[in-house]
Amino acid sequence: MFIGHFAVGFASKRFAPRASMAVLLAAPLLSDLLWPIFLLLGWEHVRIDPGNTRFTPLDLYDFPWSHSLVTNIIWATAFASIYWLWRRDTTGAVRVWIGVLSHWLLDWITHRPDMPLYPGGHQRYGLSLWNSVAGTMVVELLMFAIGVWLYIRATKPRDRIGRYAFWAYVLLLLAAYIGDRFSAPPESPNEIAWTGLVAILILLPWAWWFDHHRIAIETAPARATN
Numbered sequence: 644m645f646i647g648h649f650a651v652g653f654a655s656k657r658f659a660p661r662a663s664m665a666v667l668l669a670a671p672l673l674s675d676l677l678w679p680i681f682l683l684l685g686w687e688h689v690r691i692d693p694g695n696t697r698f699t700p701l702d703l704y705d706f707p708w709s710h711s712l713v714t715n716i717i718w719a720t721a722f723a724s725i726y727w728l729w730r731r732d733t734t735g736a737v738r739v740w741i742g743v744l745s746h747w748l749l750d751w752i753t754h755r756p757d758m759p760l761y762p763g764g765h766q767r768y769g770l771s772l773w774n775s776v777a778g779t780m781v782v783e784l785l786m787f788a789i790g791v792w793l794y795i796r797a798t799k800p801r802d803r804i805g806r807y808a809f810w811a812y813v814l815l816l817l818a819a820y821i822g823d824r825f826s827a828p829p830e831s832p833n834e835i836a837w838t839g840l841v842a843i844l845i846l847l848p849w850a851w852w853f854d855h856h857r858i859a860i861e862t863a864p865a866r867a868t869n
């Protein structure tokens with residue numbers, strides 16, 4: 644799953660108006676932020692195997708620290724605690740916790756059975772939505788549309804940056820998601836790791852930037868114009 648994780652972050656804003664979008668997106672993306680780091684450190688491994696599922700050429704055979712259920716619960720609790728200590732925002736901390744944990748759930752739906760419960764566990768889980776390109780894209784694009792729609796309802800632009808930097812972000816994610824369908828498989832695990840890491844390190848500050856130029860509408864139902 645890719646833009647489905649962004650959908651969760653966008654949808655969270657409505658429930659945690661005080662939290663920055665950078666935090667609300669970092670939560671559901673955390674596993675995929677740790678994964679390239681762990682790949683580069685050699686703690687986790689991936690194989691390039693075109694046809695592994697129809698949707699992805701990656702054989703995700705070893706990623707227990709970033710992608711097991713138990714470590715996800717640990718990352719969720721750690722991130723939510725740090726956020727709470729920093730902002731004293733309980734609603735935001737709860738959304739962060741749910742957001743981090745949602746990653747495992749959504750990956751479990753899309754991946755073939757490669758998701759472990761805990762490091763060292765031999766049982767793997769996954770519902771293999773990735774075996775259908777159309778199914779994957781319908782589910783993710785629908786989730787993304789709903790997430791973006793909820794975010795638009797929950798905030799309104801303060802100025803031009805709040806409007807255009809936000810829409811540019813949405814369009815870039817869509818272009819990246821659709822463009823990925825037509826690009827060749829990556830050359831090496833290092834290329835996957837660096838691309839993933841750099842993308843997230845650009846996308847999180849960018850989200851902070853446009854969100855900072857939008858106002859959260861705290862009273863629902865809101866008449867957000869966009």
Ligand SMILES: [Zn+2]
Pocket residue numbers: 644674675710746750
């Ligand atoms: Zn993932």
